[in-house]
Amino acid sequence: MAKSPNDLLQGSLDMLVMRALRDESRHGWGIQQRINQLAQDALSVNQGSLYPALIRLEKQGCIKSEWGTSEAGRRAKFYSITRKGLKQMEAETRIWKEFSAVVNLILDQA
Amino acid sequence: MDLFKSLSFGFRSLFQSNKIENDLKEEMEFHLEQQTQHYIKNGLSPKKARLAALQDFGGTEKHMDSCRDGWGMRFFAECFRNYRSVFRNLFRNKSFSATILLVLGLCVGANTSIFVFLNKVVFAPYPFDRSGDLLEILHYHDKTNPELALKSNLSTYAHYTADSESLRSASLHTVGWKNVEIQGETLRLKGILATSEFFETLKIPFVEGAVDSFQSVSSNSSPIVLTDSFRQSRFPANQNVLGQLTSIQGRTYKVVGVVSSDIQLLVPGVQFISHWNTDELAKLNSPESRVENHATLWARKNTSFSLPQTNIELEHLDNQFFAEQSESYRKNIEDLGYRTQAVKLRKFQNQWIRPKLLLLQGVSLMILIIGLVNITNMLLAQVNANKRDLVIRNMLGAGKKRLLGQMLAQITVYVAIGWILSITTALLGISVLKSVTNEIGQFINTPKLAPLDIGFSALLALCCGLVMFSARASGIIFSSNSALESNQQFSATKQSRITAYLLLTLQIGSSLTLLIITGLLAKSFWAAMNQESGFNPKGVITARIELPPQHYQNENQIVSLRDQLLDKAKAKPEFSSVAIASHIPTFGFPTSRFHVQETDQPRSQSETRFVFVSADYFQTMGIPILSGRSIASTDNAFWRENNVVEADAARHFQKDQRELIGQRFKIAPNRPKNQNWNQIVGVAANTRHEYLDKPQTMPLIYRPIQGTAAREFSLLIKTPLDIPQALRELRNLIKETAPLVPVFRIGSLEGFMTESLNARKGYLKIIFAYSLLALLLSSVGVFALLSYDVSRQIKEIGIRISIGASRTHIFWHVMKKGLSAGLIGSILGLTGAFLIATSIRSFLFETHAFDLILYLSLSTLILLLVTIASYLPSKMAVRVSPLSALRQE
Structure with a gap:
């Protein structure tokens, strides 16, 4: 059975979340919107699974959170990336790029 | 993962679970609202927009659960x-x-x-x-027992203190019981008589006072240090003990400190440490004293020296000392195989x-x-x-x-x-x-x-x-x-049952081992209690006194008091026999070297124990004289003393027992100017004078107390009176004759002999209690396991009976389980007991490590108990009714 790009996303969600937080702090929905925007709607992230990922990353110290007020004036939890998170993201991005280049090379030759 | 972060998440989830849940819900609700708004903006109705948002989110509860897992909640x-x-x-x-x-x-x-x-x-x-640097200096110079570690002497102490580089400090001491006068009361205390560097060498912390004060000796008094436990038991906490004056044997001592009770790890039960008078020390120092062993020498080595290096230096110092002595001295030392060895104090002390x-x-x-x-x-x-x-x-x-x-x-x-x-x-x-x-x-x-x-x-x-x-x-x-x-x-049922039976076997085996060890120790104790001691303590009472030098200054006064005591006691018709002895059996007789007069030079040297006794000692103690005569009132220790030796001495004199009479020998031959040759006038039967429960290592020589200035001695009285009354009489007699002399170690000789076995009795009590507990636990274990097994197999037993199995068959089916565990356990137990018994041979007295009768009888006892414990559950199995058993499930 052919797999959708969503299946490949599994395990890479942490990296995408950190990328979405690279420029500014966002709440959960904002992170999902930013990922969609960056992916030009080619990836649809299962929105609920974002939250366990956020807890995981916070526990690892890659992101931090604080309660704030949204654009609509509602109380919302905002996440921002930490120095450790930035380093982690850069490392994971490099590995991802190297890995995908090798896979592309193999697939192109085939 | 950051451990601290992870722990803080864990603790927060534990104590703030409600808040976390509410926050999560609020966060997800906010997400859904935002998404709903997003769809509404794109033209969906609020209801459809909410539905679409919920669909995108994919089940709130499921994600909440994942989040809870993430939090560790x-x-x-x-x-x-x-x-x-x-x-x-x-x-x-x-x-x-x-x-x-x-x-x-x-x-x-x-x-x-x-x-x-x-x-x-x-x-x-x-x-x-730095207790690792503490050493004990030992010497080996017993020709008959070259491996016997002997204590040290003043000559070695003085030499090493002056010349050794590897030893930082050294201290000589002796341990003994003394009459100490404190606050007008005379107490019998265990003390250490030590040279001034004692505390500096050991570095034991002081609770009160300063270590240096032990070195300051004045013309009026010498320093004394009390142990903390003695201070606490004797003086109120708020009372200042420093500066208190005490008196030991007429000499005044001033309390200069209180030392930590940890000193009792080195000398158990010690209550004070008094300063060794330097004049007394000087008297003992002579080249001849180099081969004596009258005091213990402890030292602290310099950290830069290893133990082997220290030993090399000490050997070098010894050789240097011997090189300066006469040729006959050197020959004697060579003949004795003299050597010195420093050992770590921790390893040597308390190893017994x-x-x-x-x-x-x-x-x-x-x-x-x-x-x-x-x-x-x-x-x-x-x-x-x-x-x-x-x-x-x-x-x-x-x-x-x-x-x-x-x-x-x-x-x-x-x-x-x-x-x-x-x-x-x-x-x-x-x-x-x-x-x-x-x-x-x-x-x-x-x-x-x-x-x-x-x-x-x-x-x-x-x-x-x-x-x-x-x-x-x-x-x-x-x-x-x-x-x-x-x-x-x-499937675990069967496995757990097998495990249970294996454990039961182990339990029975351990119990039997313990029982046999207890049996062996009990038999040893019984043998020690009922052995032939060589003397008859029945009806003998004893009391010990030490005459204070301030009241009994010269030999005449001492002899006069001893004679008075003897005469007054003999005058009492209820005392059938009266004697005085410097020591009583099992409380430690002094030792000395002796050599036999054969030629001008000693042929061999050996250690002996000796005791000073008055006439009638043998009669009072019931020790038979095998040949010759006993000590007479005319015998005197001052010159050419007549001695009685034990029959065992024949071996040490390398003579036949009959040839001992008339044999001449010298006690303490290395003492300067010791020209006093002793002569054997009688041979007495062997006695258990060292320990009641250990073989004797040295022969005992009886010397006349007459002519000695022994100020500490025991009175021994044979009486038909009952013990309490006899003791009252004795106490009154001493009080009348010497009102200022404290009396101690007073009681029946039989009581003191039993007391000498107290340690063995104590161990026996503990191990006996343990083995009883083991027996109880094992019996309960067998009974409980089999009962449980039967109750669990009631249905199976019911089916067996209903298809024709006889009740005898069922009975033996259950019994077999208990008995097989008992038999295998017994074999294990016997093996374990034999292995342990061989390693504790030194505790056994006149009892073989493999006492077949004991092994067999105790194995039978444990099998009997297992049989009884198995019998009741087996009977329970026999009584199972097939109908009710089948109805049970």
């Missing part, structure tokens, strides 16, 4: 649930839980209390600064008690194993009893992991409570040990646990926990998932 919640349920069950099954906790607390506590002594006396370094403590620790560990087997079998029975419950819980969704978590919670609670109980038991155990045997008890003043002791008990409790968990969890671990998931017979 589920783990903590489960732990909480498990522990709550454990405590509920603990109170529900009170007797079951109480039995486990009691056995665990008692067994771990008993082990810990023994370990406290083992740690304090043998393992832990002395609590003094090490095997005894290790034996007690081994026995306690066996009790722990036996107790643990009972606990394990109880837990295995609980697993089997709860089999159905486990299956139901498994069907309701509890996986192996969760079931194991529940069991782990149960075991940790048992172990934690059991451990706390064991600490209390250990403290109680220390007090019991102190009261049962002074030999061990004297090392610890107040029952307390050091960190290592607490660690040891925690380790034991943890090991017990591991065994208990393995037994409890074996039913889960060894069962396949399918077995758990299906409501089929647990």
Whole structure:
């Protein structure tokens, strides 16, 4: 059975979340919107699974959170990336790029 | 993962679970609202937009669950649930839980209390600064026993103190009981007479006063230091003891300090340390004293020197000293094979008690194993009893992991409570040990646990926990998932039954081993109590006195008082025989070298024990004279003294017993100007004068007390009166004759002889109590396991009976299980007992390590108990009614 790009996303969600937080702090929905925007709607992230990922990353110290007020004036939890998170993201991005280049090379030759 | 972060998440989830849940819900709701708004903006109706948002989110509860996992909330919640349920069950099954906790607390506590002594006396370094540098200087110069480590002397002390580079300081001391006058009262105290560097060498902390003050000797008084335990028992806490004047043998001492009671680790029971008068020391120093062994020499080596380097330097110093002496002196030294060896004080000191403590620790560990087997079998029975419950819980969704978590919670609670109980038991155990045997008890003043002791008990409790968990969890671990998931017979049932029977066998074996060891020790004790001591203590009373020099200054006064005492006692018609002796049997006779006069030069040297006695000593003590005569009132120790020797001395004199009379010899031949040749005038029967329960190492020579200035002696009186009345008479007699002289060690000689076996009796009591406990635990173990087995197999037994199995067959089927465990256990127990008995040979007195009759009778006893314990469950099996059994399931 052919797999959708969503299946490949599994395990890479942490990296995408950190990328979405690279420029500014966002709440959960904002992170999902930013990922969609960056992916030009080619990836649809299962929105609920974002939250366990956020807890995981916070526990690892890659992101931090604080309660704030949204654009609509509602109380919302905002996440921002930490120095450790930035380093982690850069490392994971490099590995991802190297890995995908090798896979592309193999697939192109085939 | 950042451990701190992870822990903070865990703790927050534990204590703020509601807030976290609410925050999560609020966060997700906000997300859904934003998404709904997003769809509304794109033209969907609010209702459809909400539905689409919910669909995109993918089930709030599912994600909430994942988030809870991420927070670790589920783990903590489960732990909480498990522990709550454990405590509920603990109170529900009170007797079951109480039995486990009691056995665990008692067994771990008993082990810990023994370990406290083992740690304090043998393992832990002395609590003094750099105690690893402390040495004892030993000498070897006994020709007849070259491996005999002898104490040191003043000559060596003076030489090493002056010239050794490897020794930083050295101190000479002797230990003895003295009459000490404190606050107008005369007390009999155990003290150390030590040179001024004693505390500087040991570096024992002072509780009051300063170490330097022990070195400041004035013309009026010498310094004395009290031990903290003695100070506390004698003086009120608020009373200043420094500067108090005391008197020992007419000499005035001033209290200059109070030293930590840790000194009792080196000299058990010591109460004071007095300064050794330098004038007395100078008198003892002579080249001849180099081969004497009258005092103990302790030293602190320089840290830069290793022990072998120190020994090399000491050997060099010895050689240097001998090179300066005469040729005959050197020849004598060469003949004796003289050598010096410094040994680590920690390794040498108190080593005599090490095997005894290790034996007690081994026995306690066996009790722990036996107790643990009972606990394990109880837990295995609980697993089997709860089999159905486990299956139901498994069907309701509890996986192996969760079931194991529940069991782990149960075991940790048992172990934690059991451990706390064991600490209390250990403290109680220390007090019991102190009261049962002074030999061990004297090392610890107040029952307390050091960190290592607490660690040891925690380790034991943890090991017990591991065994208990393995037994409890074996039913889960060894069962396949399918077995758990299906409501089929647990495969673990059979495994746990096999484990239970194996453990039972081990338990029976350990109990038998313990029983045999107890039997061997009891037999040794009995042999020591009932042996032929060579003298007859029945109807003999004794009292010891030491004449204070301030009241009895010269020899004439001493002799006059001794004669007065003897005359007055003899005048009493109720005293049938009266004598005086410098020492009484088993309380330690002094030793000396002697050599036999054959040629001008000593042919051989050997050690002997000697005692000064008055005429009638042999008659009072009931010691037969085998040949020659006894000591007469005309015999005098001043010149050419006439002596009586024990029959055993013939071996040491290398003569036939009949040839001993008239033999001449010299005691303390190395003393300068010792020209006094002694002559043997009689041979007495051998006596147990050293120990009642050990072979004698040296012969005893009886010397006349007449002509000596012995100011400390024992009166011995044979009387037909009852002991309390006779003692009253004796006390009055001494009070009339010498009102200022304190009396001590007063009582019946029989009582003192029994007292000398007190240490052996104490160990026997402890091990006997342990073996009784082992027997009880094993019998209960056999009975409980078989009863449980029968109750579990009632259906099977019912079917067997209904298809024609005879009741005799059923009876023997159950009995066979108990008896086979008993037989295999007995073989294990016999092997274990033999192995242990051979390693404790030194404790046995006139008892063979493999006493066949004892081994067989105790094996029979344990098999008998196993048979009785198996009989009742077998009878229960026979009474099973097939109909009611089949109806049961």
